Amino acid sequence: MIKGVVFDLDGTLFDHHGAALCGLRAWAPTLGPTSLAPDEVEAVWFALEDRHYQGYLDGRLSHRGQRRVRMAEFSQALGLPVPDDLDEAYTGYLAAYVAAWCAYDDALPALLAVRRAGRQVAVLTNGDQDQQEAKLRSIGLSDVCGPVFASSRLGVTKPDPRAFAHVAAALDLSPGELLMVGDNLDVDVRGARDAGLRAVHVDRPTTTLADLSQMYT
Structure with missing residues (x-):
């Protein structure tokens, strides 16, 4: 589950x-x-x-x-x-x-839908912790996105399994209880699956967060 x-x-x-x-x-x-x-x-x-x-x-x-x-x-x-x-x-x-920073139109609805479904939510990103958090504040998602795990602070980058394992441990969940949602097939999706998570690919504009909502709500 x-x-x-x-x-x-x-x-x-x-x-x-x-x-x-x-x-x-x-x-x-x-x-x-x-x-x-x-x-x-x-x-x-x-x-x-x-x-x-x-x-x-x-x-x-x-x-x-x-x-x-x-x-x-x-x-x-x-x-x-x-x-x-x-x-x-x-x-x-x-x-x-x-x-020019902006969120995708489906980002806030997706985060809110996950929270309404009673599931934990987090962000795992390759990048500088301060800049990534600044982005989330600027685009109005910082209050709903949950904890932010950036590679600069983790010391490892996706697709390293340790990045995904760190998030699972921080949320007190097993990898199999987590779903990774990302746009990079190798880094986000295959990396997560190799670490024991489930994963779905956001391939914009072909697929969006709205298209995948049934998988994470």
Whole structure:
């Protein structure tokens, strides 16, 4: 019997890609002229994000370090000088990104439905604890999402079974009593199943939290 539901954050409850895209489109033109087309600028940014954020999750870069590398390589790709102060340069993007933070429309109803069903709820996310909690406060979900477990504080990242085991222990439930809900098939779904949890895949826009509600309520 499912007694608790664990949600991923980015791409599941929080529209990271949408916020990042809005932030990039507002910020990138302020950096200076480039020969790249807008879609090429976006492709470069997200490729760098994927590569270097994974470096942070793998422990090869600090959270600030991956931002610095992305800023430097993005400037080079645009044919612009690399800023002397990479941290300061990145704050322009960060401000635009934060301004665009939003939850998916089905996020709050899903969390409330789980709570009404009498099940525990939690968030398990790969990322920086402070930033992930700030996202949840900003998008109005912090009061209903339950405890937040971020990899920066856990010391391990999904799909490591220890991340899922930590959540189960904290909720005083067995892994088999938990359902993981996430958008990443390998990290969230297969990782959870390998750790003994049940799991469902949120494959937006094909499937949403509303489509899967019968599985977690």
